[in-house]
Amino acid sequence: MILEWICIVIYSASLLMILFYSFSQLNLLINYLKAQKKNKQATVSVQQTDDLPYVTIQLPVFNELYVMERLLDNMAFLEYPKDKLEIQVLDDSTDESVEITALKVKKLQELGFDVSHIQRENRTSYKAGALKEGLKIAKGDFIAIFDADFLPEADWLLKTIGHFKNPKVGVVQTRWSHLNRDYSILTQVQAFALDAHFTLEQVGRNSKGHFINFNGTAGIWRKQTIFDAGNWQGDTLTEDLDLSYRAQLKNWKFVYLEDVTTPAELPMVISAARSQQFRWNKGGAENFQKMFRKVLSSKNLSFKTKFHGILHLLNSTMFLNVLIVAILSIPMLYIKNEYEHLRIYFIVMSFFVISTIIFFICYWFMYRNIYGGGFKNFVTYIGMFFTFFSIAMGFSLHNSIAVIEGHLGKRSEFVRTPKFNLAAVGSNWKTNKYLRKKVSPNVIIEGLLMLYFMFGLYSAFIVGDQGGDFGLFPFHLMLVIGFGFVFFSSLTDKQ
Structure with a gap:
C-alpha cells in the first residue's frame, strides 16, 4: 500500500499544480475581457x-x-x-x-x-x-x-x-x-x-x-x-x-x-x-x-x-506535471478500482477535468476574438482545441526533458530553428540544408508511450467488477493521438 500512496501523492501534487495554473489562466481571461471592454x-x-x-x-x-x-x-x-x-x-x-x-x-x-x-x-x-x-x-x-x-x-x-x-x-x-x-x-x-x-x-x-x-x-x-x-x-x-x-x-x-x-x-x-x-x-x-x-x-x-x-x-514546468499525471493515470486507474474506500477521494481529485474545462473556456475567447463567434466557428474550435491538447501532450516527454535539464542547470547549445521561406522555395523546402536528418532517441520512448496509453484504453474495459471504468478513456485517447502524431511525424519526416 506504500507504493500506492506514493503514486497518489505525486499524482495529486501534479494535478494541483495544473489546477493552480488553470486558475491563473482564468484570472488572465477576466483581465483580458475587462481590457477589451475598456x-x-x-x-x-x-x-x-x-x-x-x-x-x-x-x-x-x-x-x-x-x-x-x-x-x-x-x-x-x-x-x-x-x-x-x-x-x-x-x-x-x-x-x-x-x-x-x-x-x-x-x-x-x-x-x-x-x-x-x-x-x-x-x-x-x-x-x-x-x-x-x-x-x-x-x-x-x-x-x-x-x-x-x-x-x-x-x-x-x-x-x-x-x-x-x-x-x-x-x-x-x-x-x-x-x-x-x-x-x-x-x-x-x-x-x-x-x-x-x-x-x-x-x-x-x-x-x-x-x-x-x-x-x-x-x-x-x-x-x-x-x-x-x-x-x-x-x-x-x-x-x-x-x-x-x-x-x-x-x-x-x-x-x-x-x-x-x-x-x-x-x-x-x-x-x-x-x-x-x-x-x-x-x-x-x-x-x-x-x-x-x-x-x-x-x-x-x-x-x-x-x-x-x-x-x-513555471509555464514550461507544466509539461512535466502533465507527463507525470499521464504516466501515473494508468496505475491510478487500477488503484481506484482495487481499493473501494478510495473512490470518493478519486472523485474529489478529478482536477484534470476542471482544468481542461477552464482551458477550453479561456482559449475559446481567444479563438473567437481572432476568427469570430457563431456555431460553425465553435464546432471548428472544439476540434482545434482537442487537436492542440492532444499534440501538446504528445510533446510532453520532449519538453519535460528540457525542463528537467533547465532546473538542474545542465548547459546546452543554442540550437537555431531552421527557416524555410515557403513562398519562395515552395515544395522544395525539403531540400533545406539545415534540417536535421537524425532521429532523436527520445522518439523511441514516445512510440512506447503511445503503446502504453493504448494499454490504458484497453484497461478501461477490464478494470473493476462492474463493466470497466471509462473516466480516463478520453484522456488516454488524446495521449495516444498526441504521442502517435509526434512519433510517426518524427519517423516520416526523418528528422
Whole structure:
C-alpha cells in the first residue's frame, strides 16, 4: 500500500499544480475581457515629419541562407527617415549565407541606408552575445529587434516608437502573426498556442501591470533600459525572458500592442518544432531558477504580480506535471478500482477535468476574438482545441526533458530553428540544408508511450467488477493521438 500512496501523492501534487495554473489562466481571461471592454492599448502613431528619435534595428542571424535577402528587403521598406535609422546585421553565420548577406548589405548601403554587417569570431553567448556586441556601437537610443523570418509592416516603427514619449516605458512588444498558419496540422497547433499567449496571456498580464516578456523579436527596447537591467546575458537559453524580468524588477514599464502584428514563419517540420520547443521550455526553467527568489523578495510587487510572475516562470514546468499525471493515470486507474474506500477521494481529485474545462473556456475567447463567434466557428474550435491538447501532450516527454535539464542547470547549445521561406522555395523546402536528418532517441520512448496509453484504453474495459471504468478513456485517447502524431511525424519526416 506504500507504493500506492506514493503514486497518489505525486499524482495529486501534479494535478494541483495544473489546477493552480488553470486558475491563473482564468484570472488572465477576466483581465483580458475587462481590457477589451475598456479602450485597448492605443497605438501612439507618429509621422515621418515629426521629430523622431534615432533607432537602431538589430537583426541577429545565424546561417539563414533562405531568408536573408527577404529580411533585408523588408527592412528597406520601413517608413522611417534614413538619417534616423541604423540597421545592424549581427551575423554569426558560418556558411555561404555570409557572402549573400554581404552583397545585400552593400546594395542597401549604395541606396543610402546606414547598414552594417557585424561578424564575431565566435558565438559566445549565442544570440545574447550578438545583441550585446552590437549594442556597444549602436547609434540609436532605441533598439528594435527582429529575427530572420519576421517581416514587420512598413509603418511598424511609426506605430511603436511614440510610446517611448513616456519616460517610464522601457519596451514595446507587438503581436506575432503567422505566414504559414494553415500549412499543416503542426503549424495550426503552433499558431493556436502562440495566439493564446499573444492575446490572453500578454494582454491579461499587461493590462493589470503584471510582468510580461519581450518575445525575443518584433519589439523595441529603450537602450537605457537594457543597460539599467544589466545588459544581455547568455546564461539561459531564453535571454529575452531573462532581461524582461530584470528590467521589470527595475520598475521599467512594458507596453504590449495587440493590434500591431508582425508576421513570421512557423516551424513546418517536427524537428524544427522540437528544437524551438526545447529551447523555449529549457530556457523557461532556467529563468525560474534564476529569477524566482528575486520576484518573491521584491518589495515593490503586489501578491498578484508575484503569483502570476512565478506561474509565468513555471509555464514550461507544466509539461512535466502533465507527463507525470499521464504516466501515473494508468496505475491510478487500477488503484481506484482495487481499493473501494478510495473512490470518493478519486472523485474529489478529478482536477484534470476542471482544468481542461477552464482551458477550453479561456482559449475559446481567444479563438473567437481572432476568427469570430457563431456555431460553425465553435464546432471548428472544439476540434482545434482537442487537436492542440492532444499534440501538446504528445510533446510532453520532449519538453519535460528540457525542463528537467533547465532546473538542474545542465548547459546546452543554442540550437537555431531552421527557416524555410515557403513562398519562395515552395515544395522544395525539403531540400533545406539545415534540417536535421537524425532521429532523436527520445522518439523511441514516445512510440512506447503511445503503446502504453493504448494499454490504458484497453484497461478501461477490464478494470473493476462492474463493466470497466471509462473516466480516463478520453484522456488516454488524446495521449495516444498526441504521442502517435509526434512519433510517426518524427519517423516520416526523418528528422
